[in-house]
Amino acid sequence: MTAWTDHLARQGARLDGAALAFSDADTEARAAAEGTITVPLLHLGVIRSVGPDSAPFLHNLVSNDVQKLGADAAAWNSFNSPKGRMIASFLIWREAEGHALALSADILPPFLKKLSMYVLRSKVKLADASAETLLIGVAGAGAASALQAAGLPSPNAGMTQLCDAEGTRCIRIADAMFVLAVPSAAAPRVFDALVAGGATKAGTAAWQLAMIRAGLPLVTAATQEEFVAQMLNYELIGGVSFQKGCYPGQEIVARTQYLGKLKKRMYRLAIPAVATPAAGADLFAPDFGDQSIGKLVNVAPAPGGGYEALAVMQTSSAEGGELHLGAPDGIRLTLLQLPYALT
Known part of the structure; x- marks a missing residue:
């Protein structure tokens, strides 16, 4: 102390x-x-x-x-x-x-x-x-x-x-x-x-x-x-x-x-409360099968339960919209808006 x-x-x-x-x-x-x-x-x-x-x-x-x-x-x-x-x-x-x-x-x-x-x-x-x-x-x-x-x-x-x-x-x-x-x-x-x-x-x-x-x-x-x-x-x-x-x-x-x-950008995500996410956890999407598409960067509890995170992932997977945490059939994630455009 x-x-x-x-x-x-x-x-x-x-x-x-x-x-x-x-x-x-x-x-x-x-x-x-x-x-x-x-x-x-x-x-x-x-x-x-x-x-x-x-x-x-x-x-x-x-x-x-x-x-x-x-x-x-x-x-x-x-x-x-x-x-x-x-x-x-x-x-x-x-x-x-x-x-x-x-x-x-x-x-x-x-x-x-x-x-x-x-x-x-x-x-x-x-x-x-x-x-x-x-x-x-x-x-x-x-x-x-x-x-x-x-x-x-x-x-x-x-x-x-x-x-x-x-x-x-x-x-x-x-x-x-x-x-x-x-x-x-x-x-x-x-x-x-x-x-x-x-x-x-x-x-x-x-x-x-x-x-x-x-x-x-x-x-x-x-x-x-x-x-x-x-x-x-x-x-x-x-x-x-x-x-x-x-x-x-x-x-x-x-x-x-x-x-x-x-091919990869950072996005903002919502993670349901049933998951216990941590920085470095892998993300998955159908277009890459059992290959990781990216990782969580920073994670924090969100108001009302669950978490919000910054995550780096394949842009094609983000555009597809179906994202999972930890495994190809893991918890479904939701994309949220960032305060700036990904140009």
């Missing part, structure tokens, strides 16, 4: 490793779907890159342009294998002395180790900053009002950030979704101020549902090296630059974009 998790426990949080909840799954799902929530993002961690070479160092390794990332900007980004498969997806933003990367906590230690292997003579230092910078999510129609009531900065434009005098940084990742990067000592006060400002305290699954409905995927240990960026719609959400120079996997990502038809 830390001072942060101790505080959350006193506020009624039930902690389970890197996940937490304040209420039952249905209540929190309804809060995410119908209200405004604030969520301690314990399932995410932070890597900090500091030094004069931070931008060029990262730029040469990741799918998006870091050199052109503005001081008030943030972006989705990814690190890929030489075969173009995503090892880590992350939110990146500029800081005074470098950059910060927010990614799934369960892949942070090995990813940091891998990233550190590339430092060599670059004037940059990488460190796990998860203990000193805590992340809090705010989502829902009243998110901006809750931030204002709490005395926190609220960017007007998507994928931009503002930082207050005390070092709390607010990043707008969607129309009504924000991520706060907060100095650890200030996190309890900031969280309590958001609740006092009208946000409902909610747990990890509620935030995951909001991310699923926004069509924003997160690579976790269960799905590492499974997907090329475009399979996760990453170029559609601004996570890939096709103008920047080479990086690991760049040839595969570029070839996928410019040569031939993309």
Whole structure:
């Protein structure tokens, strides 16, 4: 336990490793779907890159342009294998002395180790900053009002950030979704101020549902090296630059974009309550028989029971409409709309 998790426990949080909840799954799902929530993002961690070479160092390794990332900007980004498969997806933003990367906590230690292997003579230092910078999510129609009531900065434009005098940084990742990067000592006060400002305290699954409905995927240990960026719609959400120079996997990502038809995309699904789905589970459809057509990426309980998920699958199977979980005759799945077009 830390001072942060101790505080959350006193506020009624039930902690389970890197996940937490304040209420039952249905209540929190309804809060995410119908209200405004604030969520301690314990399932995410932070890597900090500091030094004069931070931008060029990262730029040469990741799918998006870091050199052109503005001081008030943030972006989705990814690190890929030489075969173009995503090892880590992350939110990146500029800081005074470098950059910060927010990614799934369960892949942070090995990813940091891998990233550190590339430092060599670059004037940059990488460190796990998860203990000193805590992340809090705010989502829902009243998110901006809750931030204002709490005395926190609220960017007007998507994928931009503002930082207050005390070092709390607010990043707008969607129309009504924000991520706060907060100095650890200030996190309890900031969280309590958001609740006092009208946000409902909610747990990890509620935030995951909001991310699923926004069509924003997160690579976790269960799905590492499974997907090329475009399979996760990453170029559609601004996570890939096709103008920047080479990086690991760049040839595969570029070839996928410019040569031939993309055979797999990420979709949003509804899963009945009779199933117990997990990220990485296989999907099936009649047009591929007993061969998997794709995998679940992220899953969260839905209001009223069942689950919603982001899933990568064959586009032909999605167009056919008959989708099953776990086996060719498994639970029938239903396609739901994403907030953007799959073009």
